Amino acid sequence: MNPAQIPQQAAQWFLLDVPGSPQARQQAHLLDGHWHALFEATDLRALAQQGPVLIDLERHPALAVLCRSQPLAWPGLFLGSNASLPTLLGHLRRMLTVTIGLHFKGLLSYYNPQTASYFFDACDATELSRWLGPVELLFWHGGTWADKAVGSLGWQQLTNPALPGHRLRIEQSLNSRQQGKLQECLLERHAYQWSLDTELEYEVIWGHLQEGLRHGFCEHGLLDDWLRLRLRYPYASVPEGPAGSASERLARLRQVWEGRSG
Numbered sequence: 001m002n003p004a005q006i007p008q009q010a011a012q013w014f015l016l017d018v019p020g021s022p023q024a025r026q027q028a029h030l031l032d033g034h035w036h037a038l039f040e041a042t043d044l045r046a047l048a049q050q051g052p053v054l055i056d057l058e059r060h061p062a063l064a065v066l067c068r069s070q071p072l073a074w075p076g077l078f079l080g081s082n083a084s085l086p087t088l089l090g091h092l093r094r095m096l097t098v099t100i101g102l103h104f105k106g107l108l109s110y111y112n113p114q115t116a117s118y119f120f121d122a123c124d125a126t127e128l129s130r131w132l133g134p135v136e137l138l139f140w141h142g143g144t145w146a147d148k149a150v151g152s153l154g155w156q157q158l159t160n161p162a163l164p165g166h167r168l169r170i171e172q173s174l175n176s177r178q179q180g181k182l183q184e185c186l187l188e189r190h191a192y193q194w195s196l197d198t199e200l201e202y203e204v205i206w207g208h209l210q211e212g213l214r215h216g217f218c219e220h221g222l223l224d225d226w227l228r229l230r231l232r233y234p235y236a237s238v239p240e241g242p243a244g245s246a247s248e249r250l251a252r253l254r255q256v257w258e259g260r261s262g
Contacts, residue, residue, distance in 0.1 A: 010080060011057060011064070011078035011079055011080045011137065011139070012056070012057055012058050012079065012080060012081060012082075013054055013055065013056065013057060013078070013079040013080075013081065013088070014054075014055045014057050014063070014064070014067050014074075014076055014077070014078055014079070015038070015052055015053075015054050015055075015076045015077040015078075015079060015092070015111045016035075016052055016053050016054075016055055016074065016075070016076040016111075017052055017075040017076045017077075017109075017111050017112050017113065018050060018051060018052050018053060019050065019051075019052075019109075019112070020075040020076075020112060020113070021073060021074060021075050023073075024073060024074050024075075034055065034056040034059045034060060035053045035054060035055045035056070036053060036054045036085075036089060037049070037051060037052075037053055038051055038052045038053065038054055038089075038092060038093060038096070038111070039051035039052075039096075041089075041093065042093050042096060042097070043097065044096065044107070052076070052111040054079075054088075054089065054092065057078075071113075071140075071141030072141075075112070075113050075141075075142075076111060076113065076140065077110075077111055077113070077116060077138060077139070077140045078137075078138070078139050078140060079135050079137070079138060080135070080136050080137030080138070081134050081135045081136055081137075082134075082136065083134035083135075087134055088134055088135070091133040091134050091135070091168065094168055094170060094172075095108060095110055095131065095168065095172075096108060096110075097170075097171050098171060098172055098173070098174050099171045099172070099173045099174070100173070100174055100179055101173075105171060108174075108182075113140045113141060113142030113143075114142055114143070114144065114145060114148065114185065114189070115182070115185055116140055116142060116156070117140075117142045117143050117144055117147075117156060118144065118181040118182060118184060118185040119178060119181060119182060119185075120138075120156075120158055121181060122175075122177045122178040122180070122181035122182075123178070125161040125163055126161075126163055126165055127175070127178075128158065128160065128161055129160060129161050129162055129163040129164075129165055130165055130166060130167070130168050130172075131168060131172075132158070132160040133160075133167070133168055135160060136159070136160050136162075137157075137158070137159055137160070138157070138158045138159075138160075139155060139156060139157040139158070140155070140156055141153060141154070141155050141156075142154075142156055143156070144185075144188060145185070145188035145189045145191070145192040146188055146192075146202065146206070148192060149191075149192050149195060149202035150202065187209065187213075188206070190209065190223075191205045191206045191209050194209075194227060198231065200231075205227070208226075208227055208230045208231070208234075209223065209227065211230070212226035212227065212230065215238065215246075215249070216246045216249070217246050217250060218246070219246065222246055222247060222250060225250060226250060229250070229253070229254055229257065232257075233257045236257050238253065239253075239256060241253075241256075
């Protein structure tokens with residue numbers, strides 16, 4: 001990354017994505033206590049040692065330079081905020097737990113640069129004001145999984161519109177656009193991992209994955225079974241057949257393609 005492309009604004013804090021760089025976590029432990037485990041004081045406190053940490057960059061200017069110059073080794077988000085530490089930590093911890101619909105609750109790993117690139121793109125000015133809260137400036141080195149597959153990650157930056165509105169709720173509900181973007185993130189990550197494992201172009205895997213979804217092979221295990229089958233028979237056409245469950249239709253398709261090759 002060209003240093004000229006790195007945002008020049010000051011950031012007082014760095015939210016290190018520890019799961020994305022366990023080695024960086026070991027180095028963060030040497031910062032004389034000027035870091036804070038984000039999962040502490042939450043329902044996720046048992047995982048605090050494996051979770052993200054908030055680092056005070058004003059006390060460690062050399063680390064700020066390192067994180068900017070080596071973003072792949074130090075993945076995370078740069079935060080600009082004049083809020084007190086308790087206020088900032090309280091908001092960042094509130095962002096962790098979200099609800100989807102009426103019955104589902106989950107972890108929003110917004111501290112991951114790839115997830116952030118999807119999630120914040122799904123927020124309009126009002127939603128962005130709500131989610132950023134006391135964070136005035138946010139930037140990170142990242143992009144989508146498709147971007148990563150072709151080596152086109154870059155610096156992303158957001159400024160809080162600070163529109164008046166409701167404060168972020170405890171276990172804030174995600175709207176349909178946010179849910180859709182996060183689902184897109186999961187699917188593209190899956191295609192990216194398949195691309196690495198098979199050493200095939202990302203676009204090839206992504207095309208096969210989308211084809212499988214169109215045929216109704218949406219459940220995780222079935223989708224993987226479809227990908228394995230499609231990679232064995234990349235040019236075979238999918239014949240029309242009798243209705244049935246997705247697993248039944250995939251089993252019939254396997255019989256047809258294997259029968260043709262036999």
